[in-house]
Amino acid sequence: MSGLNILGVPGTGPNAPVGMLGGWPSDLLPIFQQNMLDRAFQDFLKPQLGYRRCADPFPLAANSGQTITATRPSLKKPATTPVQPGSYASQGTALGAFETGSGSNGYGAGQEFNVEQFTVAINQYRDFIPLNIEEATEAIASVFMQNVRVNAIQSAQTLERLGRDALYATYFGGHTFVTTTLSAAGTSIHVDNINGFGNVFNPSTGQINPVSSTNTATVYVNGNPYTLVGVTPDTTNTTTTTFGAGATSLNGQSGTLTFSTSVSVSDGTANNRVRFGFAPPLIRAGGASSTSSMTSSDILKVQDIINAIAVLGNNGVPRLENGRYICYIDWTGMSQLFADPALQTLFMGKDMSTEFKMGYLSSQYGVDFHITTEAPIQTLTNGLRVHRALVCGKGALLEGRYKGIGQYVRTLNEVGKIADVRIVDGIVVVSRPPIDVFSQVITQAWFWVGGFTVPTDITAYQEIFPTASDSYWKRGVVIEYAGSNLMVM
Numbered sequence: 224m225s226g227l228n229i230l231g232v233p234g235t236g237p238n239a240p241v242g243m244l245g246g247w248p249s250d251l252l253p254i255f256q257q258n259m260l261d262r263a264f265q266d267f268l269k270p271q272l273g274y275r276r277c278a279d280p281f282p283l284a285a286n287s288g289q290t291i292t293a294t295r296p297s298l299k300k301p302a303t304t305p306v307q308p309g310s311y312a313s314q315g316t317a318l319g320a321f322e323t324g325s326g327s328n329g330y331g332a333g334q335e336f337n338v339e340q341f342t343v344a345i346n347q348y349r350d351f352i353p354l355n356i357e358e359a360t361e362a363i364a365s366v367f368m369q370n371v372r373v374n375a376i377q378s379a380q381t382l383e384r385l386g387r388d389a390l391y392a393t394y395f396g397g398h399t400f401v402t403t404t405l406s407a408a409g410t411s412i413h414v415d416n417i418n419g420f421g422n423v424f425n426p427s428t429g430q431i432n433p434v435s436s437t438n439t440a441t442v443y444v445n446g447n448p449y450t451l452v453g454v455t456p457d458t459t460n461t462t463t464t465t466f467g468a469g470a471t472s473l474n475g476q477s478g479t480l481t482f483s484t485s486v487s488v489s490d491g492t493a494n495n496r497v498r499f500g501f502a503p504p505l506i507r508a509g510g511a512s513s514t515s516s517m518t519s520s521d522i523l524k525v526q527d528i529i530n531a532i533a534v535l536g537n538n539g540v541p542r543l544e545n546g547r548y549i550c551y552i553d554w555t556g557m558s559q560l561f562a563d564p565a566l567q568t569l570f571m572g573k574d575m576s577t578e579f580k581m582g583y584l585s586s587q588y589g590v591d592f593h594i595t596t597e598a599p600i601q602t603l604t605n606g607l608r609v610h611r612a613l614v615c616g617k618g619a620l621l622e623g624r625y626k627g628i629g630q631y632v633r634t635l636n637e638v639g640k641i642a643d644v645r646i647v648d649g650i651v652v653v654s655r656p657p658i659d660v661f662s663q664v665i666t667q668a669w670f671w672v673g674g675f676t677v678p679t680d681i682t683a684y685q686e687i688f689p690t691a692s693d694s695y696w697k698r699g700v701v702i703e704y705a706g707s708n709l710m711v712m
Contacts, residue, residue: 273593274386277549277698278620278675283345284627290344292430300686340430341678343623348381349670350374351653357663370667371652378650378669380597386620386675387551387597388472390613392418393677394699397502400513401444402461402477405491410482412444412491415515416464416475420499421454424681424695431679431695441500442480445490448500453481463515463604470599501681501695504534508704514601514609523559523612523704525566528588531614531700537690538697539683540616542589549591552612553598555706560584590614600706608706615699618678624649625672649673 283291352370356363396419403413414420422431423440432438434454442451456478464475480497496513507514509521528550535548542548560566569587584592601609632651635644642655653668680697691697 273549273551273595274383274390274597274620275622276543276591276593277390277615277617278386278622279618281343281621281623282626283343283623283673290342292340292342294340341621341676343621343676344674345623345625345672346674347670347672348378348385349668350377351666351668354665354667355663356657356665357661367665367667374652374667374669378671382650382671383595383597384469384472386622387599388470389675389677390615390620390699391473391599391611391701393696394503394613394615395505395611395701395703396420397499398505398514399464399475399497400515401491401493401495401497404493405486405488408485408487409491410485411479412482412486412497413477413479414497415477416462417454417456417478417480418464418475419502420451420480424501424679436483439483442482443496443498443500444486445492445495445497447487447490449486450483451480451499452483453479455479455481464601466599466601469597473599501693503694503696504692504700506530506534506700506702508702511703514703515603517603517607517609517703517705519607519705521703521705522562523556523610523702525560525563525588527702527704528560528590528612528614531702532589534692534700535614535616535698537688538680538692538694539688539690540698541618543591543617545591547586547589547591548614548616549593550612550614551593551595551598553596553600553610554594555610556598556612556704557584557592557594559704610704610706612702612704613699614702617698619698621676621678623674623676628672 281293283293352374354363354366354370398419399414399416401412402415405412420440420442421434423434423438424430425432425438434440434451436452440451441448443449456476460474460477462475462477465471466473494513494515506527507517507521508523508527509517511517511521531550532548540548566584566587586592598613599611601611603609628646628649628651632644632646635642641658642653644651644653646652650669650671653666653670655666655668657664677696677699679695681695683691683697
C-alpha cells in the first residue's frame with residue numbers, strides 16, 4: 224500500500240525542507256517539498272486571527288515562564304512658550320554648554336518625556352495530534368492535511384483567547400455596582416466585581432502599583448468621589464459577572480472596597496453604580512446606568528459605534544495601517560445594526576450592495592467590522608444575555624514574542640534532524656515521522672512562545688491632547704448591548 228511506502232533518502236528539490244525527509248511516507252513528501260503545509264496552515268490560521276490585528280509585536284529576549292517589565296516613552300506636550308531674545312547667552316555660547324544643563328536627559332532647559340512601564344508574561348502554549356499510518360494507509364495524505372487544519376484552527380483560537388482575555392479584562396474593568404445596602408455610613412462597601420479597582424499609577428516610577436493607604440485612587444460611588452485605600456477579594460466568590468464556558472477566565476471577583484472616609488447610606492445602596500476614577504470608558508446601548516439594569520430593548524445602534532469612535536479620536540488613538548479602527552462584534556450585534564433605521568437609510572436603494580447580499584458589514588463609519596465567535600456573553604440573573612463589542616485602535620494590545628524562536632527552529636532543522644519544523648505567522652509547526660518502536664505514529668504538533676498585554680496611555684494627558692480622558696487605558700471602548708428577545712433562550 225502506498226501509504227506504507229517508507230522512503231529512506233533525504234528530500235530533494237528547491238522547496239524541500241532543511242533536514243532529513245527519510246522516514247516519511249511517500250504520499251506525504253509533496254506536502255513538504257511544495258510548501259503545501261505552510262499554505263494550508265496559514266489559510267486556516269489567517270481568518271481566525273482577529274484580535275491580533277490591533278496588536279503591536281514586541282520582541283522579547285525572555286525565556287518561557289518569565290515575566291519581564293518593559294518601558295516606553297510618552298509624547299511631550301507642545302512647546303508654546305516663545306524664546307526671549309538674548310536668552311541663549313545665559314545658556315552658554317557653545318552647543319556643548321547648552322546640552323549639559325540640569326536635566327537628567329542631558330538637555331538642561333529642554334523638556335523631558337515621561338515613561339510608562341508594562342509587564343509581559345512569556346509562556347509556551349502547545350498541543351499535538353498523533354496519526355497512525357497503519358490505520359490510515361489509504362487516505363494518509365488527506366488525514367494529514369485534516370490534522371493540519373485542526374492544529375491551525377486550535378492554535379489560532381488559542382492566540383485569539385489570550386488576546387481577547389487581555390483586552391476585555393482591561394477594557395470592561397473598573398465598573399461594578401454595590402451588592403449590599405449599608406445599614407449605616409461606613410468606610411467599606413461590598414461590590415459585585417473588584418476587577419479593575421486594585422491598581423493605581425505611580426508617577427514617580429511609571430508603574431502600576433497596588434492600591435494602598437499611600438497609593439490611593441479616586442472611585443465614584445453613585446456619582447460621588449471617594450478615596451480608595453484598599454481592595455479585598457471575597458473568600459467565596461459571589462459575583463454575577465460570569466461568562467460561558469469559553470470565557471470563564473473573564474469572570475468577575477466579588478469583594479470589598481475600603482475608603483479613607485465613610486460612604487453615605489444613600490451612596491452605598493444596593494445596585495448603585497461604582498466606577499474606578501481612571502477606568503476605561505464603557506458604552507451601554509440604550510443608556511443603562513449599569514449592566515444589571517439593562518433590558519431587552521437596549522440593543523446595539525449605529526450611534527453606539529460612532530460614539531466609541533469619538534472616544535478614541537478624542538484620545539488621539541492611532542488607526543490601523545488601513546486608516547480605520549476595528550470593531551470586534553458577534554453576529555447578534557451585526558443583526559441589530561442591520562435593524563437600525565440609520566443603517567437602512569444609508570443603504571436605501573442599494574439592496575444589491577455586497578453588505579446586504581452577504582448580511583454583514585465589512586467596513587463602514589471608519590471602522591473594520593470583524594465578526595467573531597469569541598466575544599464574551601454574560602447572562603444576568605433575570606436571564607438576559609448581555610453581549611460586548613470592542614472598538615479599538617492600533618497598539619491596543621502588545622504581543623510579546625520570544626526573540627530566540629527563529630534560532631531554535633534553525634537548530635532543530637539542521638541536517639540530521641528528523642522532524643520538519645517551520646514557523647507560520649509566529650507559530651511553530653512541527654511534523655515528526657514515526658520514531659516509535661513499531662514505526663507507525665506520525666506526530667503533528669504546534670507551539671507558540673509569547674504573551675499578550677494591554678499597555679497604558681496614562682501620559683497621553685490633557686496637556687498633550689486637550690480632548691483626552693482621564694482613563695489609564697485609552698485605546699479601546701467596550702459597548703454592552705442586550706441580545707434581542709429572539710436570542711434569549
